[in-house]
Amino acid sequence: MLACIADRQPKADIAWGLPHAIREAASGFEFDTLRRLPRSEWASVLASSGHRLASEMERLLPAAIRHIRDTYGGDASRIWANGSSGAAVARRFLAFDGVGPKIANMAVNILIRDFDIELAAPMPDIAVDTHVLRVFERLGLLDRLEHSQLRSTRDKQGLRLPLRARELSPEWPGELDWPAWFVGRTWCHAGRPPECDVCYMRSVCPRDGVL
Numbered sequence: 001m002l003a004c005i006a007d008r009q010p011k012a013d014i015a016w017g018l019p020h021a022i023r024e025a026a027s028g029f030e031f032d033t034l035r036r037l038p039r040s041e042w043a044s045v046l047a048s049s050g051h052r053l054a055s056e057m058e059r060l061l062p063a064a065i066r067h068i069r070d071t072y073g074g075d076a077s078r079i080w081a082n083g084s085s086g087a088a089v090a091r092r093f094l095a096f097d098g099v100g101p102k103i104a105n106m107a108v109n110i111l112i113r114d115f116d117i118e119l120a121a122p123m124p125d126i127a128v129d130t131h132v133l134r135v136f137e138r139l140g141l142l143d144r145l146e147h148s149q150l151r152s153t154r155d156k157q158g159l160r161l162p163l164r165a166r167e168l169s170p171e172w173p174g175e176l177d178w179p180a181w182f183v184g185r186t187w188c189h190a191g192r193p194p195e196c197d198v199c200y201m202r203s204v205c206p207r208d209g210v211l
Contacts, residue, residue: 018057060098101127103127105124109126127181132177132180138194
């Protein structure tokens, strides 16, 4: 939960390394230990983490601990209680300060994919991410829009992406999240030439928009 909230703007390694750094600072990771961790300790860990939004995380991460205490009795696993649907779990994640649709869907997809949590339908959507959107467009999975206002085009595509993922994978749209993100982060770059010759999608990619 803490890593998901922190996964905004910094490199993923920074966000996902934070729980370990917090555990080291607190000398434990039990819920009561985190609940009692003073603000100064949160600030110290975040200041040395390299997180771009360190001061905001100082507020959001302790707030997440309080929300788990007040709503789930200090047991975060109750967020994805047995029998819950993926959509219900995403809705619960959205109740945390600092969590929007992207992080909520990402978190649920991680629970299913990496922690083998079994959830019922409806399943979570794809997380709208710049890497995922770029790969969908270049693969020809989402047709490009040519508008005069770049920002409005990006916003529109951000709305269209989850709908396209539902078309392609109705049972679990979010299943397309990780592979598209991985391709975008590893080979299908934005600010420099993509490494199409080593990308594992090279045999089927039309390279739409790639110079």
